[in-house]
Amino acid sequence: MIHHKTTAALKTTAATLLLVSLWIPAGSAGQKDQPSASSRDSVYAELAKAPKKAAARRNPLAEDPNAVAGGAKLFSQHCAECHGDTAEGGKKGPSLHAPEVQQSTSGTLFWLLTNGVVRKGMPVWSKLPDAQRWQLVAYIKSLGVIANPDNSTSSAP
């Protein structure tokens, strides 16, 4: 009898938590189409947390003519889902044209890609080899600044 009660309780807990896990991002996605300004700013603020040694690293592929093209392909595969097809910002990720991003060093962007901003929903990307992360950095740095990405027509973070 106790065993059946335990099993029933476990099943109920499992079903409830499964629904909860679906509701967490689902609910936030349903409430807003873009990350809030505070969320965006807190993600940008992570850039300032890069250790000096990491921020000072130079992109070893900066002179590689194929780095930007390879990075563009990687961006469309892994990043565009959140940051938008042209990095203008999407439902989950802020614009990468923003001055906060474009004025960051390559080392800083590499550090952020490696570590993610897990509590803000950006996964760690260390599963991509170093060279691919540097290719992504090369692509992001090639985008240039759009002074006020909030005025972008496609979306704004």
Added chain:
Amino acid sequence: MKHFVRSAALFVLLALPAAHSLHAQESPYIVTYDHYLEEPGNLEVEYFSTFGTQRGGNDFHAFWGEFEYGATAWWTTELYLDGQSTFGDGTLFTGFRWENRIRLLQREHFVNPVLYIEYEQTSGADKILKEVEGHDVEADYAVPNAILREEHNHEMEFKLLLSKTFNGWNVAENTIATKNLTGGNPWEFGYAIGASRPLGLRASAERCNLCRENFIAGVEMYGGLGDRYSFGLHDTSHYLAPVVAWNLPSDWTLRISPGFGLNDQSHRFLLRWGISREFSGFGATMARLLGGH
């Protein structure tokens, strides 16, 4: 519970067409876990198959489906549905598993720990060998399905996943502790270790199927470590398995892994393969279906 599973399956089927497929960079491991979780809001649908040889019984083909969902960037939840066919015997559904992986540290460190918690409700006929633990040995699987299916397991399984990626290499180690909630079964222990690396470290500029960076190769080893009362390698089984994953630009990932038993208590040969596809935006689609904006 059946009603819940049917309803959940219906929602998944309704949501998938609206979600976008996504190019994945999936690890090649079939048993070992690294520290990477599903991207938040994404759903990965997977099918895996294990063919196993059996001394003193009939060879078998075990199979399972996985629905892996990124609840947050630090929490992935996953539902497994297991089944098996034993040649010359029969085919049956063998149970379900619900697992959760929780990232313990926000940033990357020298070693990255992830806590794994699973509840499984399976019959004794389950043969997917998703992990090997305790005194699991080949002879356990030689019993006819009609007898095995009468054994019901309600297990809690805990793993500490440790993983690191450097210079393109991923190295992962999983420590397993399992407690069968039925009867007075002791805690059982096991392990899995793996190492893998993409064949190409740079991305080519062109979209391609056969680029080296689309392939990740490695090896994994897994086995049991006995239980609380008889910890160690005595009466345990162990496997060594090369693994390869092919991450296709068309959003599919294929995995294959021939596994070889390392002692007389192990199945001589296991051939595993799997296919998976990742869908982004699943969480948002679910929100709309469930009455969100």
